[in-house]
Amino acid sequence: MFHEAKHSFASHGVKVGGVEIDIPAMMAQKNKAVAGLTKGIEGLFKKNKVSYVKGSGKIVSQGEVLVDLLEGGTKTLKAKNIIIATGSAVKSLPGITIDEKKIVSSTGALSLPEVPKKLVVIGAGYIGLEMGSVWGRLGSEVTVVEFADTIVPSLDAEIRSSFQRTLEKQKMKFKLKTKVVSVDASGPGVKLTLEPSTGGEQTVLEADVVLVSAGRIPYTEGLGLKEIGVKMDKFGRLEVDKHFQTNIPGIYGIGDVIPGPMLAHKAEEDGIACVELLAGKPGHVNYDTVPGVVYTHPEVASVGKTEEQVKALGISYAVGKFPFMANSRARTIDDAEGLVKIIADKETDKVLGVHIMGPNAGELIHEAVLALEYGASSEDIARTCHGHPTLSEAVKEAALATHSKAIHF
Numbered sequence: 001m002f003h004e005a006k007h008s009f010a011s012h013g014v015k016v017g018g019v020e021i022d023i024p025a026m027m028a029q030k031n032k033a034v035a036g037l038t039k040g041i042e043g044l045f046k047k048n049k050v051s052y053v054k055g056s057g058k059i060v061s062q063g064e065v066l067v068d069l070l071e072g073g074t075k076t077l078k079a080k081n082i083i084i085a086t087g088s089a090v091k092s093l094p095g096i097t098i099d100e101k102k103i104v105s106s107t108g109a110l111s112l113p114e115v116p117k118k119l120v121v122i123g124a125g126y127i128g129l130e131m132g133s134v135w136g137r138l139g140s141e142v143t144v145v146e147f148a149d150t151i152v153p154s155l156d157a158e159i160r161s162s163f164q165r166t167l168e169k170q171k172m173k174f175k176l177k178t179k180v181v182s183v184d185a186s187g188p189g190v191k192l193t194l195e196p197s198t199g200g201e202q203t204v205l206e207a208d209v210v211l212v213s214a215g216r217i218p219y220t221e222g223l224g225l226k227e228i229g230v231k232m233d234k235f236g237r238l239e240v241d242k243h244f245q246t247n248i249p250g251i252y253g254i255g256d257v258i259p260g261p262m263l264a265h266k267a268e269e270d271g272i273a274c275v276e277l278l279a280g281k282p283g284h285v286n287y288d289t290v291p292g293v294v295y296t297h298p299e300v301a302s303v304g305k306t307e308e309q310v311k312a313l314g315i316s317y318a319v320g321k322f323p324f325m326a327n328s329r330a331r332t333i334d335d336a337e338g339l340v341k342i343i344a345d346k347e348t349d350k351v352l353g354v355h356i357m358g359p360n361a362g363e364l365i366h367e368a369v370l371a372l373e374y375g376a377s378s379e380d381i382a383r384t385c386h387g388h389p390t391l392s393e394a395v396k397e398a399a400l401a402t403h404s405k406a407i408h409f
Contacts, residue, residue, distance in 0.1 A: 128213030320402025
């Protein structure tokens with residue numbers, strides 16, 4: 001809203017005086033939203049007769065959990081089935097201590113007391129770019145340091161290039177193929193010593209705040225899993241069968257602690273499928289149709305295979321693209337950066353992957369998720385009537401471009 005007021009209002013004929021940021025008010029609004037949502041979950045627990053035990057749990061034997069209660073003391077819970085849903089933790093980097101003040105994780109980055117003049121983000125994945133994008137719009141000079149040679153490696157390469165160019169236009173700087181050798185937070189700011197990933201001459205980069213965003217790791221430590229013999233892979237994830245069960249009968253895992261994309265909506269689907277299976281019903285999650293969304297501005301969303309993956313599989317394919325610059329709604333709201341890209345099997349026209357960079361991409365992607373889930377063709381999307389003027393017309397036009405020819409481009 002602040003960025004919009006400073007950069008977009010005037011061209012729409014809205015005159016405003018000196019626009020200022022009130023960080024405490026901004027944080028209060030965020031905290032109110034979070035508190036309301038978490039209290040809502042507690043309300044759902046009560047409604048569905050779920051007992052909520054607050055504390056730190058540890059599995060002491062098959063079917064038994066010992067809880068160190070937050071209010072003091074311990075409590076033992078016995079159960080036929082135990083589901084481990086402890087999520088993930090921030091991946092630390094050697095020699096860097098996160099204090100959530102000058103050197104922060106995503107948790108600290110959501111609670112900074114003021115806008116840092118210079119923010120350095122270590123890691124060019126989803127979370128680093130999202131947080132960098134937020135503080136960049138609020139006025140920070142943002143530099144992203146990434147060990148690899150690309151940002152968000154899971155994205156389609158063409159979308160990724162377009163995305164990086166857009167972020168650079170927004171004055172976000174990137175230092176790719178760069179390693180952080182050390183971080184010194186002893187002074188008023190933070191000094192980072194950098195060198196090329198392959199080795200070479202060192203340079204120093206100064207910042208007010210450093211965000212460590214080098215990925216996440218499964219939260220499986222201290223749960224008593226090793227002691228009772230639960231098998232884990234080299235990444236610390238639980239090894240589970242197709243019914244989410246570990247090698248120990250009655251102990252299950254879902255979400256970030258098992259293989260698959262580390263996303264909240266994937267974890268939710270895992271949880272539902274796991275409990276349905278425990279109840280004797282069918283349950284399954286198709287990881288190939290789990291959408292991914294980068295909540296920057298513009299947003300980036302994707303589902304299915306990238307063009308690189310399709311090419312590597314040796315599949316003959318067709319690609320259709322449509323820019324938001326040619327979409328009526330995007331043009332009228334003056335938010336027309338980006339495109340929709342659809343990849344389909346050349347022989348069958350079955351949609352294999354959809355990649356969107358643009359306004360509301362995270363909402364638009366679900367038409368594509370449904371298309372992939374039902375095995376739709378690009379012609380199916382192209383022949384479906386879409387409301388006008390809407391952003392979703394860009395998806396229809398990209399499907400037309402994949403199957404035959406776009407109308408408005």
